[in-house]
Amino acid sequence: MTEYRRILLDGAAVEVVRDGDRLLAPDGRAVGVDEAVHLPPVVPSKIIAVHLNYHSRVTEFQGRLPPAPTYFHKPTSALNAHGGAVVRPERCEWLNYEGEIAIVIGRTCRNVSPAEAGEYIRGYTVANDYGLHDFRDTDAGSMLRVKGSDTLCPLGPGLVTGWDFHGKRIRTLVNGEVAQDGNTADMEWDMHYLVADIARTITLYPGDVLLSGTPANSRPVRPGDVVEVEVEGLGTLRNHIVSGPVPVRADVGAQPTESEEVRSTALGGDWEFRGVRAPRRP
Structure with a gap:
């Protein structure tokens, strides 16, 4: 490697x-x-992320996987790096970590089979697919502000070639305490499947990034927290949370909310189940 x-x-x-x-x-x-x-170890033209992939995450939400993967798009302006600050905007409270593995495309890829997809992958890196759930009530369909706000896509520290993704441990630690602990064996769709699925209709270019999903126990973090994602064989991605100096403007657009869906999603529950309450976080 x-x-x-x-x-x-x-x-x-x-x-x-x-x-x-x-x-x-x-x-x-x-x-x-x-x-x-x-x-960031790569300069992608696009960042595509799968919604659900790890069975532990699906179980946590008391749901079930769809028959095929579903995806959302993170803008490249969300890119961040190892050691960078992740900004929780003022007037927002529900910023969640999601430790993930990122697939990096190595050459132009279109209409390939899962068996061929590995030939188009340059390598892998560690990712943290942060979500700003305060905007979930308005952006749940596109996830644009939830997952695409500035600084919410740290990648790194490096891009590793020749790495075998099978049976690898992935952990997220917050202030040194283990928060997520999963294994790629728990994924429904592996790296090659995801690449082949997307490339059926979307051309992938060298440097493009696919985020492959997160295990259970994504939870909110606050300014001052240090979040690390460790992936066996890929290293540790470390970031710290800061508070944005300027509040989200109140004179335009949908505003941050704290609905039952927002709280329950941030805390790992099924929002349709009543009685999900949580204290407000400073």
């Missing part, structure tokens, strides 16, 4: 290769892993 990272090196974006505790640039320059300023 080889791990590639994108970092700021003397003010320029450079793709480097990890060699132990050092990151090596093509021109011979080197920087320590812990000293590097990271960028």
Whole structure:
């Protein structure tokens, strides 16, 4: 396996290769892993995410999987990197982590079978598909603001090639405590299936990202929290939560809400089940 990272090196974006505790640039320059300023490891033209894939997540919501995957789109302006700050806007309370594995496309991909899809994958990276559920009442169909607001798509720290996704552990930790603990064996649709499914009608280009779903126990986090996603063989993606300095404008558009659906979704319940209440978070 080889791990590639994108970092700021003397003010320029450079793709480097990890060699132990050092990151090596093509021109011979080197920087320590812990000293590097990271960028997202890829520059995608699009980011596509599957709604539900892990059986533990479906069980948590007291539901069932659809007969085929369903997806939503995160704008590239949501991209963030290892070590970056994830912003919870003022007037919003329900920002949830979702530890995931991201598939990165390596060459133009269209109309391939699941058996062929692996040939079009460059590698994999760690992702955190944050959701701002305060906007779920208005954007549940598209998930645009829920999942697409600025900073809500950290990727990294590196892109790993030659990684076998079968039977790999994925964990999310909040302030050092395990919050999610799953395994890719719990996925209904594997990485190759997802790529082939999307590529039936949408051309995937080199660098494009597919997010493959999250296990159970996505929960809200607040400013000051440190969130880490660990994937066996891919490393650890670390981010911290900050409060946005400017409130969401109140003079335009749908406003953040705290309905039963918002609270229950954020806390892992079926919103149609009555009696789901939770204290407001500061």
